Amino acid sequence: MAKPVDSDMASRMASGMASRMASGLKIRATLLEGRLIVAVGDITRFSGDAIVNAANSGLLGGGGVDGAIHRAGGPAILADCRTLRATTLKDGLPPGHAVATGAGHLSVKRVIHTVGPVWHGGSHGEPELLASCYTSSLAIAASEGLDTVAFPAISTGVYGYPREKAAPVAFSAIRDFLSDHPTPSTVYLVFFSDADADVFLAAL
Numbered sequence: 001m002a003k004p005v006d007s008d009m010a011s012r013m014a015s016g017m018a019s020r021m022a023s024g025l026k027i028r029a030t031l032l033e034g035r036l037i038v039a040v041g042d043i044t045r046f047s048g049d050a051i052v053n054a055a056n057s058g059l060l061g062g063g064g065v066d067g068a069i070h071r072a073g074g075p076a077i078l079a080d081c082r083t084l085r086a087t088t089l090k091d092g093l094p095p096g097h098a099v100a101t102g103a104g105h106l107s108v109k110r111v112i113h114t115v116g117p118v119w120h121g122g123s124h125g126e127p128e129l130l131a132s133c134y135t136s137s138l139a140i141a142a143s144e145g146l147d148t149v150a151f152p153a154i155s156t157g158v159y160g161y162p163r164e165k166a167a168p169v170a171f172s173a174i175r176d177f178l179s180d181h182p183t184p185s186t187v188y189l190v191f192f193s194d195a196d197a198d199v200f201l202a203a204l
């Protein structure tokens, strides 16, 4: 059973300002009985079982975190994406769905690509699609036995999803999945800046 948010206040305060470094990332808070870690840094430096990519439907690379992951991981990730586009995903990956590839030079076994919704005001299914990104990615992690998985803040960059609105959607989707599944044991939410992590923590 996941703890309710309020009872996580103590552990959040305990970690407080005394940030720890792990996996090349700064730890800002530990929630859900240690199973959800809020961190700050470059997700391409994460060392664990998998990172999630905020991809676009074409799967052939883009800007933001997508570009960073392909640059750091090298051409093997793009080669896997091209194979997917030539076989099972001829029309691309729809928003809310996820698919895994190899991870090239990254310090993880797999990259899980998911396509977030573009923000169109919030009444076009955006929250459901964003939740589905987290749930679909976690389902792949569970089925492949990937125990430590790091997510970026999907859709909150170029796709324009307001950070304070994305926060409770991401948190609820992760909490609900973890309450039903032992794997992954630990999920990292990796924000690019302390300010972004602050917005997430304040919005819970």
Ligand code: ADP
Binding pocket: 041, 042, 043, 044, 054, 055, 063, 064, 065, 066, 068, 116, 152, 153, 154, 155, 156, 157, 158, 159, 160, 161, 190, 191, 192, 196
């Ligand atoms: P989207 O198209 O889904 O909005 P973006 O890549 O534009 O995807 O942005 C998603 C989030 O990833 C943004 O909050 C952005 O600040 C963050 N981001 C960009 N590069 C990195 C990185 N190297 N590590 C972690 N987060 C990153």
